[in-house]
Structures are given as structure tokens and as C-alpha cells.
Amino acid sequence: GAVVSQHPSRVICKSGTSVKIECRSLDFQATTMFWYRQFPKQSLMLMATSNEGSKATYEQGVEKDKFLINHASLTLSTLTVTSAHPEDSSFYICSARGDSNYGYTFGSGTRLTVV
């Protein structure tokens, strides 16, 4: 089945630094990937849609200069949280559409803690 690998699973960084999260589709090509943010015990909020070879489409209220998304190949999308602050601490999850029945495959998520 379709597998999406997301790394790292956990990261702790200092305030003001940048963190890069990778999302890879391992056994299929993903022209579109999605990045979500999830706060504890809450739902997933879509941050942006990442399209291979073009600029990402950001949801309203998401700072594109803070959350840099790059989708350089059909199997890799990256999210870089720039100049991270404690309020950016959250669970970030990527997903990509598999090739069967519209179901989306999700990565295992990245727990970001900014101290």
C-alpha cells in the first residue's frame, strides 16, 4: 500500500532557529501533498497544499514566509518553520493522495517543541 514517511518524528529547537520537516512518498508519486497542524486534542487544520514544481497554496491566516514549503520532486515535500517561537510548538502532519479510491495517506507526524 501507499506509504508516506515523515521525519523527524520529534524535534526540540531553540526559539529563533529554523526547523525542516520532510515528507516522502515511498512507493508512489505524489503530485500534491498537504501539510496540517494539530494542537492537542484538536482537529487537523490545513496549512497549505504543496504542488510539485510550483508554489504552495496557503490557507488563510498561514504565514507563507514563516512556513516555507518546497515540493521539488514527485516524492518529496518539505516544510521549514523559520524563526520558530514557542507558539509554533505543535504536531505537524503531511499527507499525500494515494492512487486508490481517493484515500489520502498520512505521515506519522512531527512533534515540534520550541523552547
Add this chain to the structure above:
Amino acid sequence: SQQGEEDPQALSIQEGENATMNCSYKTSINNLQWYRQNSGRGLVHLILIRSNEREKHSGRLRVTLDTSKKRSSLLITASRAADTASYFCATGTGANSKLTFGKGITLSVRP
């Protein structure tokens, strides 16, 4: 913005019982999907139902969709302790569209 609203918010049942979770949405959809999330993990796709379908089965899962009421139900039969997780409904407006998630339901199955 959130489209789906699940109910109940939390459900606790005994192993072996059936669990019914509901999802209401607001706008027209192409498909509705149910996902499961174990604590601190990513989401696992459970089942998808298209807007022209009324019921679908997959193993112990049964999903219904009533587009006139804009409502879907997920039934898990003969629940197991391993079914303990959060369950989310998500709606899509097309084959490659973004998904809009509900707030989720926390299911606890007591052994």
C-alpha cells in the same frame, strides 16, 4: 475552517459492543472519509464513501451517508480494546481536493 462536526465528542464502551459515531457537514461534498488516529501518531485512512453512495462496508466497519441531511455515521461492530483511538471524518469536494476535518471523536474501548 472546519466542515465536519462529529458526535459524540467522546464515547466509552465495553469490548464487544458496537460503537456508533456521527458526522455532520455543511456544504456539498464529493466524498466523505473516516480516519483513525492513535495518540501522537499520524492518521490512518479507514473508509471512503462517495456522495452517490449510501452505505459501505469494510470488515467490522460500516459507513452510511445521507446527503439530504448532510450526515454520515461510522459503525464499528464487535469493538476491541485496540480500537481505542480518535476518529475523524473528513470531507472532500473532488478527487484531488483538500480535506476538511471534523473535530474528532475519542473512542475508549474497555477490555
